[in-house]
Amino acid sequence: MQAQALRTAVHVAAVFALYLALAMLVPAAVDLHAGNPDWRVFALSAVTVGGFSLTVAAATRSRPPLQSTRFAFLVVVVLWITLGLVSAVPFYAASLRLGVADAVFESVSAITTTGSTVIVGLDGLPPGLLVWRSLLQWIGGLGVIALGLFLLPFLRVGGFTYFRIESSDIDERPFERFSTHILALIGIYVVLTTLCAFAYAAAGMSGFDAVNHAMTTIATGGFSTHDASFGHFEGEAVLWVGTLFMLVAALPFSILILLVVRGRLDALRDPQIRLFLAYAVGFALAVAVYRSATTGIGFEAALAGSVFNFVSIITTTGYASEDYTAWGPFAVVAAFLATFLGGCSGSTAGGVKAYRFLILGRLLGNGLAQLVHPHAVHSVRYGDRVVDAEMQRAVVLFVAAFLLVWAAATAALAAFGADLVTALTGALTALTNVGPGLGPTIGPAGNFAPLDDASKWVLSATMLFGRLELLAVLVLLVPAFWRG
Incomplete structure (x- = not known):
């Protein structure tokens, strides 16, 4: 890779770091208002990061290299x-006194909207730090949408998003201009966050909790202001509000733009939406019935908890209203399987995502039919469209890379002393950006603080792999990428 391309990638990263430095002034203002001395930490961090970023941006500013796929991969990862x-x-x-590994783990978990945490004692944490965690997830969620809608489709490694519904005409796009589309995306993201905050407040949250949880709900991030997460709040109203907005945030934002801007109700017929909602409802109902039958709890109470917690897992948000691993072996297995699923392409959710399961199902069906009729020609369809060979290849490559990275991360965690359940589910939840794993250490009733620093570095890297859809990172490890 030419030095000019790396120089430009560093310049772009420095500019975005400057924006983050400005964002640090928000928690600084919150702590200053609350009389907490950590406001100086955020203010000094903003000045230090801002000054360094500005210097790097100025030093690396130059004519950008010719646009290419390799250059885009490099910019995204850097x-x-x-x-x-x-x-x-x-x-x-800050006053938390986190080590380097812990601080990086927490920030990577936030910006990738994973939601795993190493911080204990959230209820007594300074308000600025709580806002910083939530704000990072909110910013990361917007970046995840942009990644899925605009960058990954260009890189041919993911992002199966349609801007045209049942037509190839330019008129079927929400907007012809890219900048207008971005403004509409930001507008919908802000409006959804605002509506969610008001809904949480109406359901009984304080204003501070409502704003923080609204940011992390729409980002499907899962950071809470309390150690008990949603278990801190009384009543089922907050659970149903959270469930609704988690489902909305896991829908394709390109479809939401079509729906809001053009009033296109037919946009909701996207096959991945139907599959996503089907498995979310299916898992929640199955666990609710099982829990009601085995524990004697009323079905309505079992349903509220089951729907909230499994929608949280499937949308890769990671909230928990109670320790669902105590619901019985079926619930534990269901939670493990749900961790793979994810929401829709072009949303804030992570995971394998519904459109990939659709394409994999069609490929499997066609493969079996080919065994019966060897000379028949079967096309892979996504709704009314034929999925081209390039997208089929991307899906198969993603699944292969997913299994490879999951196995490698699991082996690394085990080598550093983690037990099988912790290693297996820790690697999985980091790769799918869900948040909590299973077991007494990193399950919904625990957190990642007991793990050693080496394990936290492994998980931080795995979270980035998962957020960038794997192939965008793995391609940088290929020697051919850097030649020429």
């Missing part, structure tokens, strides 16, 4: 690594 490191500065410098 940018997200930089954001993860820069956002760790306040965590490291």
